[in-house]
Amino acid sequence: MNNALQGNIPDELGRLHKLQLLNLGYNSFxxxxxxxxxxxxxLEIIELEYNQLSGVIPVELGSTPKLKLLALDNNNLIGVIPPSFGNLSxxxxxxxxxxxxxxxxxxxxxKLPKLAFFQASVNTLTGTIPQEIFNLSLMFYFSVGQNKLHGILPQELGIKLPKLQVLFLPGNHFSGPVPPSLxxxxxxxxxxxxxxxxxxxxxxxxxxxxxxxxxxxxNNQLEASxxxxxxxxDSLTNCSKLQVLLLGSSQLGGILPSSVxxxxxxxxxxxxASSPLTGTIPSGIQRLxxxxxxxxxxCNLVGEIPDEIGKLASLRRLVLTGNKLTGQIPFSIGNLTLLNELHLFENYLEGPIPASIGELQQLRLLVLYDNRLNGSIPKEVFNLQYLSQQLDLANNLLEGPLPAEVGGLKNLMRLVVYGNMLSGHIPTTLGQCEMMEYFSLGNNLFQGTIPHTISNMKGLKMLDLSRNKLSGAIPPSFGNLTVLELVDLSDNxxxxxxxxxxxxxxxLxxxxxxxxxxxxxxPxxxxxxxxxxxxxxxxxxxxGGISELHLPACPTVKAIKKSKKSYLWLKVVIPITVSAALILALFALAYQKRKAKKESLNSLLEEQYPRVTYEELAKATxxxxxxxxxxxxxYGSVYKGSLGDSQKMVAVKVFKLQERGASKSFLIECEALRSIRHxxxxxxxxxxxxxDREGRDFKALIFEYMPNGSLDQWLHPANNELQQSNHLNLTQRLNIAIDIADALDYLHNSCQPPVVHCDLKPSNVLLDNSMAVHVGDFGLAKFLAEAVSKSLQDSSSSIAIxxxxxxxAPEYGAGGQVSTSGDVYSYGIILLELLTGKRPTNDLFKDGMSLRKFVEAGDTSEQNMEIIDRTILSDVHSDEATNNDIMKINECLVSVLDVGLACSDPSPRNRMNMTDAAAKMLAIRSIYLRA
Incomplete structure (x- = not known):
């Protein structure tokens, strides 16, 4: 029934003793x-799927003598599968x-001799599959994916269940070998x-x-060498009906066979995906x-992309990301006229971007960043009418102007050419890109003025024109970009x-x-x-401006008039005054330096912050x-308390001074916190x-209290009840990810000297009343010289970390130099944890497996979002979600995972910087919320 009936299922149905079929599925009961x-x-058939039913499955249903079919999918049922169902012969x-x-x-x-179809995927079932199940010789469909089941499959499984057609077990903890008897x-x-x-x-x-x-x-531990x-x-070449083949494991090495x-x-x-393979893309691939x-x-594929790939006329998605491919992008790529997505980033591709890409009229996404592509951007790329999601050519060696034809990308949301050698003027035709949300031309050689037509991009949320040679004034019409969230025009x-x-x-x-x-x-x-x-x-x-900007006051009109009248006199006085002021300033500076050496860091804090005693803190907590x-x-314990007459809620971090390094941690955190504001x-x-009361040294820091605790507590609650009632939805996770990125971008790029947090993790990500992020715990922070912050070179004189x-970051474990990219790695891991719900120390990750490899090998199609935290999926697969909704959500999830993988690359050279990561996350959220 599809009439969207709602309310409770009436008990009176139980009085219909002649009822044989009850179909109330796909409603709102x-x-x-x-x-x-x-x-x-x-009663023979009960169909109650796709409703909002709650409570437990009644054990009484186990005494329905003629029941043949029971469908309860997509509800909110709790409890257990009743053992009484063993009576339903x-x-x-x-x-x-x-x-x-x-x-x-x-x-x-x-005990059910006729049971042929069993489906219990996406629950929280535990334990093993009972051996008795494997005696059901009529079973043809068995699905228990996305649970917490474990155990070893019986080696004779295919013999015991000879009629089996579907075996669906993903997202559990099964181990042991794959039974050859299948x-x-x-x-x-x-x-x-x-x-x-x-x-x-x-x-x-x-x-x-x-x-x-x-x-x-x-994403198993399956081996090949x-x-x-x-x-x-080789044997799978005999499977003449094979449509889907998904492999990928940290242990699948050796050379990729040509039999592919x-x-x-x-x-x-x-x-x-994500396997330590070697070899090349096999010749003959065009036969598929x-x-x-x-x-x-x-993987570790080498060599060139073969020209024959252009003969895969049905290809819609091509992903060869993160390999070691060399040579040019083949011109034959333009023959893939059905292609929607082309991912070739993070390789060693060189030469020009082929103009034949302009033939890919179905292309929605083109990502070529982090290669060695050179030459100019072909004008044909800008004739792709359906290019709507992303055009990313960042960090290549492209040169020449940005063609005026860029205005033809009227539906494009994201354009990135950051980090090339593009020059000339920014084309005025960009104003035609009215759907643009993310626009980055930073770190190039653009010159001239900023065209006022950019203000026509009404949906623009992120604008990066930094690190160019732009001149002139900022167009006043920029004030009309009402949804703008981030603007970077620095270093011009x-x-x-x-x-x-x-x-x-x-x-903004x-x-x-x-x-x-x-x-x-x-202003x-x-x-x-x-x-x-x-x-x-x-x-x-x-x-002018607010006092926190520390700018000089603007002169008043009266002062200006007075200065004009006194001009000649000031010509004499100014040199004397300036000289005297300079001498006084030098004396004052020397005095301040001597004074600073004598004063402790804590006394510096006391000049800016109110004093509080040990007794007041003891009373508060x-x-x-x-x-x-x-x-x-x-190094410390954190207590909540009510401080002072106002009973303000605070968090008090008390340092364990008996621990070696705790005092240093206190000083480092004081130094960091007194110089950063975000x-x-x-x-x-x-x-x-x-x-304290026993005469021992006592040191503490007092912070604003964060009522919603830490991100770690939300991702990994102490009990299942909290997880069910207080889980984070996808929008909240995106907001949290963006807040963390903004905090790190500020530390790395707006602080002088730059600050590296060095201990970023979910337990140090705190959440206030509105679920906004406040990154804390700077006890391991490092202040870097400019050269150090921008260097990713290995160093023999390592800094203890x-x-x-x-x-x-893995380079720290090998004695590598502290850099901002270490924080980027930690951020990448947090992004992966946000979406998978798995800590990087999960028991699943052993024997070479890691959270990163788990994600790389995972299937994130809208039908099989295997690696995603099931609490997110419970929102995704709500009754109100259409197929288009699910597709858009899946695109968002995949995009965030891509950022997480890019940030957590084992090589610090290959990681994106925090500014780019923050901008990418902002763009992803914008696209998701618009969808």
């Missing part, structure tokens, strides 16, 4: 399943996927074992399965004429008065106008009223009671350096 349905003695189909069912699969189901179930169509702990070799016997159409084993180990792939090109011509989807998706990212040669209309941009959260030649009075409204949201460094002729303990680490950094109220296992 809520409440519980009536237990008296079991009184309908003739006529039951043929039982389906309960997408609920919150717990505990184990009851062994009593093994080949005995000759009717097999789909085998999905992805995201488990299966080990050993992939059986070559699978090639006997003539009906096999879908084989997925990504030589040609014998890869015989399974001999797979069935029915193959539509081929993925071999129906291939519409080819993904071989983050812009002049003229500061743009007051930026203050009218209600959505960061404005960087540093190192230009702007002059005049700085105080809008973004100009918050010093953490604006950067004006290096503009020597600015004045009820004697540092364990009931008020929020968190505890190596809305996404923890705000310090004051400090305390005193003695401490951090947290799983989040600390």
């Amino acid at each position: 809520h409440g519980v399943i009536p237990s008296n349905l079991s009184k309908c003695s003739r 006529t039951l043929m189909l039982f389906s309960c996927m997408y609920n919150n069912l717990q505990r184990s699969i009851p062994k009593e189901l093994g 080949s005995n179930a000759s009717s097999f169509e789909e085998i999905n074992l992805s995201n488990n702990n299966f080990s050993g070799k992939i059986p070559s016997e699978l090639g006997r399965l003539q009906s096999l159409s879908n084989f997925r084993v990504t 030589n040609a014998d180990d890869w015989k399974f792939l 090109a001999n797979l069935s011509t029915t193959l539509e989807k081929l993925a071999i 004429v129906n291939l519409n998706e080819m993904r071989i990212p983050y 040669d812009l002049s003229g008065p500061i743009l007051e209309s930026f203050g009218d941009l209600k959505h 959260f960061y404005l960087n106008l540093s190192y230009n030649k702007l002059r005049g009075e700085v 105080v409204r809008g973004v100009y009223g918050n010093s953490t949201e604006i950067s004006l460094f290096g503009n020597k002729e600015l004045c 009820e004697g540092f009671s364990s009931d008020n303990l929020i968190a505890s680490g190596k 809305r996404n950094l923890i705000k310090i109220i004051t400090s305390c350096s005193s003695i 401490k951090g947290t296992i799983g989040y600390v």
Whole structure:
């Protein structure tokens, strides 16, 4: 029924004793399943799927004598699968996927001689699959993916279940070998074992399965190191109906067999992800004429992209990211006229971008960043009418002008040519790109003025024109970009008065106008009223503004008139005054230096922050009671308390001075916190350096209290009830990710000297009442000289670094130099943890497996978002979500995972910087919210 009926299912149905079929699926019923349905003695079919039913599955249904089909999918059911179902001797189909069912699969189901279809995926089932299940010889469909099941599959599985057609087990903790006996179930169509702990070799016997159409084993511990180990792939060439083949594992090494090109011509989807493979893209690949998706990212493929790839006429998605491919992008790529997405970034490709790309009229996304491409950008690229998602050519060697034809990309949301050698003027035709949200031309050689037509890009949210040779004034019409969120015009040669209309941009959260030649009075409204949201460094002729900007006061009209009358007299006085002032300043500076050496860091803090005593802190925290303990680490414990007459809630970090290094940690954190200010950094109220009641040294820092705790507590709650009631939705996770990125971008690029946090992890990401982020714990922070912050070179004189296992950058463990890219690595890991719900120290990650490799090998298609945290998926697969919604959400998830992978690259040279990461995340959120 599809009439969107709602309300409770009436108990009166239990009085319909002649009822044989009950179909209430695909409605909006809520409440519980009536237990008296079991009184309908003739009932054979119950379909209640896709409703909003809650509560438990009634055990009474186990006494419905003629029940053949029970469908309960996509509800909010809790509790267990009742063991009483073992009495349903006529039951043929039982389906309960997408609920919150717990505990184990009851062994009593093994008594059901007619059970042929069992589906319980996407619940929280635990334990093992009962051995009794494997005695159900009529079983043809068995699906328990996305649970918490474990155990080893019986080696005779294919013999015991000879009629099996679908085996769906992804996203569990199964281990042991893949049973070779699967080949005995000759009717097999789909085998999905992805995201488990299966080990050993992939059986070559699978090639006997003539009906096999879908084989997925990504992200396990499966092994291959030589040609014998890869015989399974040779055998799969016998599967004439194969449509989907997804491989990928940290242990699948050796040379990619040429037999890939001999797979069935029915193959539509081929993925071999994140494996230590070597070799080249096999010749003969053009024989896979129906291939519409080819993904071989983050392997070690070498050589050139063969010209024959242009013969894959059905190809819609090509992903060869993160390999070691060389040579040019083949001109034949232009023959792939159905191509929607082309991902070739992070390789060693060189030469020009082929003009034939202009033939790809279905292309929505073109990503070529981090290669060695040179020459000019072909004008044909800008004739791609459907290029709407992304054009990213950053960090190549492209030169010449940005063609005026760029205005033809009227539907494009994201244009990035950052980090090339493009020159000339910014074309005025950019104003025609009205859908543009993310626009970055930074770090090039553009000159001339900023065209006022950019103000026609009404949807623009992020603008980066920094590090060019632009001059002139900022166009006043920029004030009409009402949704603008981030502007970076720093390091150019812009002049003229500061743009007051930026203050009218209600959505603007960061404005960087540093190192230009702007002059005049700085307004105080809008973004100009918050010093953490604006950067004006290096503009020597600015004045006024809010006091936190520390700019000189602007001269009054009266002072100007007076100065004109006194001009001649001042010609004599000024030199004397300036000389005297200079001498006095030198004396004052020397005095201040001597004074600073004698004063402790804490006394410097006391000049700026209110004093507080040990007794006041003890009273506020009820004697540092364990009931008020929020968190505890190596160097300190954090307590909540109510301070002063106002009873203001605060967080008090008490340092464990008996621990070696704790005192140093206190000083480092004081130094860091007194020199940084940002809305996404923890705000310090004051400090305390005193003695306790036993006469021992006592040091503490007092912060604003964060009522929503840490990100770690939200991602990994102590109990399942909290997880079900207080999980983070996708929008909240995007907001958190952007807040963290903004905080790090500020530390790395707006602080002088730059600051490296060195211990970024979810427990140091705190959340206030509105779920906004405040990054804390600067006890390991490092202040870097400019040269150090921008260098990613290995250093023999390493700086000792401490951090947290799983989040600390790998180069630190090898004695590498501290740099901002270490924080970028930690940020990348947090992004992956945000979406997978898995800590990098999860038990799943051992024997070479890691969170990063888990994500690289995962399947993130909208039908099989295997690696995504199920609490996000519960929102994605709501009753109100259309297929288009799910597709857009999936695109968002994949984009965030791509940023996480790019940031957590093992090589610091290959990681993006924090400014780019922040901008990418902002663009992803904008696209998602628009969708």
